[in-house]
Amino acid sequence: MCSVGGPMDVELAERLKGKKYRCNDCGTTFEAVGKHPVCPSCQSENVTLV
Ligand SMILES: [Zn+2]
DSSP states (O other): OOOOOOHHHHHHHHHHHOEEEEETTTOOEEEEOSSSOOOTTTOOOOEEEO
């Protein structure tokens, strides 16, 4: 269930299942998957689902 096939599979999964989040620290909006999204800009975990 949690296996990762490779970079291409990860990209596909993100496109299919990505949710939008906004970083509460720097205001960046981004798409991420998983239970613990991390801001790509400042690596903060203080993010909100939008
Ligand atoms: Zn941030």
